Amino acid sequence: MSERKNEPPKNELYQWSVVSALVDGVASNGLPMSELLAHGDHGLGTFRGMQGELIVLDGTGFQMRHDGTTRPVDLSVQGDVTPFGMVTRFAPTTTTTAHISAKDGVDALLDSLAPEARNTHLAFRLDGAFRRITCRTAEGQCFEGEGLTAVVGRQASITLGPARGTVVGFRAPEFLQGVAVAGVHMHFIDDARCAGGHVLALETEGEVRVQVAEIWRSVIDLPRGDRQFNEAPMKLDAEGIRRAEG
């Protein structure tokens, strides 16, 4: 993690750990947020114990918690860690505006804006007014090692709207299911930085600004020296991930 002293390259994905580890409940340790944020200014992930949702927006990270509160991440050495996070230094190559009537519309919109990037990562961002946007925030593990599917089974979801804010997202190709979340994966935070979470449904109010970047290089660091990670069975549970993160 310490090799990259300089500004990270644009539109390269940096990822800490893999979604399959969360599925197996590997969430007791992680990368300090300061190290994650050194790799990018746009991203998402979770916290120790899967306590809430991480959004990284213009270089600032926020934790959106199950109790509805939101706070900036703690960048101190002893502060927040992420057991799973992905970030990029976002430099959009396509910018437009669009009305989006449902979550599925995001996938279709990305297909039309990046038709030559079907089988690679996309980073994207939506800014503007949302008529309704449904967000979940994970409560966190009830016990060490509790798996993602069980944790998300207790999720709180709220529907905001009308609300102004930003969606930060990635789309991963199907063959990366388990490494990342295949398909569209996005987190929202409102302009007041008070409310948001993992996006389950959305409809925009008129047109929002849409920015997209294609990502052709990924860097994945795995958690060295983490016994919980080392001992996890880590079999691919594609259907479990779709249910939990889709």
Next chain:
Amino acid sequence: MSERKNEPPKNELYQWSVVSALVDGVASNGLPMSELLAHGDHGLGTFRGMQGELIVLDGTGFQMRHDGTTRPVDLSVQGDVTPFGMVTRFAPTTTTTAHISAKDGVDALLDSLAPEARNTHLAFRLDGAFRRITCRTAEGQCFEGEGLTAVVGRQASITLGPARGTVVGFRAPEFLQGVAVAGVHMHFIDDARCAGGHVLALETEGEVRVQVAEIWRSVIDLPRGDRQFNEAPMKLDAEGIRRAEG
């Protein structure tokens, strides 16, 4: 590809494309071998049209062809390309000697030598005498887009031995099936650099030298601007990969 002017970091995996692309027959284009070899000195992969097997040993690449011939890779701009390759700058952290009586023994040996790296990549190398070693060399695609399983269905396999030579291998965790080849994946070349291929079976003659390195960071580049890659369905075919590359 052009960002890394300096020596690559030790024991970081650099990978071009993914095995799922070979499964879908994406093998008409690729990364020039000179660029692959800039990222590491130890590795394996294939060639345009899946014509034979690539082994990278001490920084030199060789193509082992279906007709039993072997040649150094062409590093010229117009030379060989790889549609799938993985390399590292190999700096072994464990060196020992061992007798290995069967291919399964390699996996067990790696478990014992790197017990804290069950869920990450290992790079390894075996040097010495082999009582018998069975290698296959892919003949290559009969038509553009022919998939890996069909190509490998026509493989030639030969059993060498007694033979002195080197096995270059990686072991990938199960959750990376489709990105890489899950489990042990190894290519062999004899000391004369005349014969070898993808290892299907082996038994050592007495003890061979065993070197292992743990790999905690992977860099994956996907083929930008490759229409064949972009249009491939790229669904995970775990069983097909196990049959073809296991």
